[in-house]
Amino acid sequence: MKKGIPISPGIAVARAFRWEHALGQHSPHLIDSTALSGELVRFDHACVAVGLELDRTIERVQSEVSNEAAEIFRAHRSMLRDPNLVGKVHSIILRRQIDVTSALGEALAEYEALFGQLKDEYLRERISDIRDVVGRLMSQIAMEDTQLKLQSTEPIILVAPEILPSQAVMFDRFQIQGIVTETGGSTGHAAILARALGIPAVSGIPDIWKEVHQGDLIAMDGREGHVHINPGPEVESAYRKLQREYVHQRDRMVENRDLPAVSQDGHAIELLSNVNGVPDALVSQSVGASGVGLYRTEYLFLTHPTVPTESEQYENYRQIIEQAPNRRVIIRTLDLGGDKQVPYLGTHREANPFMGWRSVRLLSAYPDFFQTQLRAILRAGQAGDVGLLFPMISTVEEIHRLRRLVDRTRMELTRGNVPFQGKLAIGVMIEVPAAALCIDQMLDEVDFVSIGSNDLTQYVMAADRDNPKVAHLCEPFHPPVFRLLRSVIRTCNERGKPVTLCGEMAGRPRCVLPLLGMGLRRFSMSPAFVPTIKALIRKIDLKDCIPIAEQVTRLRRADEVRAYLSERLRAICPNIAMLDTL
DSSP states (O other): OEEOEEEEOOEEEEEEEEOTTGGGOOOOOBOOGGGHHHHHHHHHHHHHHHHHHHHHHHHHHHHHTOHHHHHHHHHHHHHTTOHHHHHHHHHHHHHHTBOHHHHHHHHHHHHHHHHHTOSOHHHHHTHHHHHHHHHHHHHHHHHHHHHHHHHTSOSEEEEESOOOHHHHTTGGGSOEEEEEESSOOTTSHHHHHHHHTTOOEEEOOTTHHHHOOTTOEEEEETTTTEEEESOOHHHHHHHHHHHHHHHHHHHHHHTTTTSOOBOTTSOBOEEEEEESSHHHHHHHHHHTOSSEEEEETHHHHHHSSSOOOHHHHHHHHHHHHHHSGGGEEEEEOOOOBTTBOOGGGOOOOOSOGGGSSOGGGGTTTOHHHHHHHHHHHHHHGGGSEEEEEEOSOOOHHHHHHHHHHHHHHHHHHHHTTOOOOTTOEEEEEEOSHHHHHTHHHHTTTOSEEEEOHHHHHHHHTTOOTTOGGGGGGSSTTOHHHHHHHHHHHHHHHHHTOOEEEOSGGGGOHHHHHHHHHTTOOEEEEOGGGHHHHHHHHTTOOGGGHHHHHHHHHHOOOHHHHHHHHHHHHHHHOHHHHTTSOO
């Protein structure tokens, strides 16, 4: 049995599928001489597919971003026709009698060794372009293989070194019963997507990808972080029983979809959903959410083959609004950077990308790119009750700059006689401690506030949320996190400004108890958790949450807070306690 970090609750028992596509992980395969021509054809087909993708990217980037940005992809396109690269890969396949992906890896290693000897720094850095092209080819080949295997397989548990956000968006297409990874924290984006789909997940198990073989039976508990590889019949039977009980309990909660989220003492609580696309908006209706509290627009860009045009963005936002409960949606502008990269905005080497050039900080370099998104959001805003949310705000000056951009966009639409929603509420995400500490000044400039507890926690604790070595510091149970949240909630309530918590804390029953006691009345979470939180709210008196809030801010250690909240949740609602991760 392996012990990892529990990142999405639930029980799963299924065969392992080792996902070689993740980060280009690949075990070399020897090929029979009669099949070598087939590997050459696979490589050539991949070059054609990637070339067509780059052609589309060049056209879109030139029109939507800049000609300078498009030059990057023109250079990549020319490499696909380079006889040195193509000939080298062909030669390795035939000489070493290995599969095309292994041959690409060996070719890249040869180039890296060659370029590493160059004295000119500019030329040395050109290896990043070769690495990008080879990576595209590997991804094209691996994606075709992976989709073919996944589509024809029984329900599986995905095992990978790491899953990137752009890869995680494929989860809902296949019969994935669980996810086990070597890296990735409880508030990482792959974890968020797993929870949104109700898929049990465990991370932080070193070398699990190497230890597990394709088809091994795995029994996992996403609540406790336990993973059993090839369990005996007794353990398998016990886990299958736990799985049935968990699914039964979860399905019972969904029955409350039409019931109001009102506490025993008559206080109405607003339960909203976080969504990544139209399917999530539809799920939000089925589970009884009252609206969408956070639409993460970056996933449209991460999954788009090139650059979404204004028309494509407008159509996507309109569909989200029309499918959302009560047509209420808060649309967050692009939060790219960190672990969410799109190639047409360039690859920026940074020692600490999560605290670097990301999100609204990219605005100065790509104002037209961001203005295109604002145009699409303002136009789509006519379809319902829509708010505009800016992430990663650190200063009041940033808000002023963004408001000027919104005003300029409105003027452009007016001059072009383009219909749009002129009275969109504007809000900011409180994720950076500087913004939380200056919340009183921020409130002078905005209509509402959304707290991004995932990033706020990692910045308060100075711990990368995707790094398993410091995962214990990224938990929401640390007293400083609760103290800062209490201050933000109290200030917003005193000023009469709506405040919503949008991070993963909102879907964790133990965290909801003290947040209610602090005066929070709006929660936005993965749709899968709405029934559970609604069931909890209908079981409690809000006045009983006030001493819980006071206690968590008095305690000194995270383990004390965790143990205290676990005890209170078990006492108040034991059947809900089993649905929360430990």
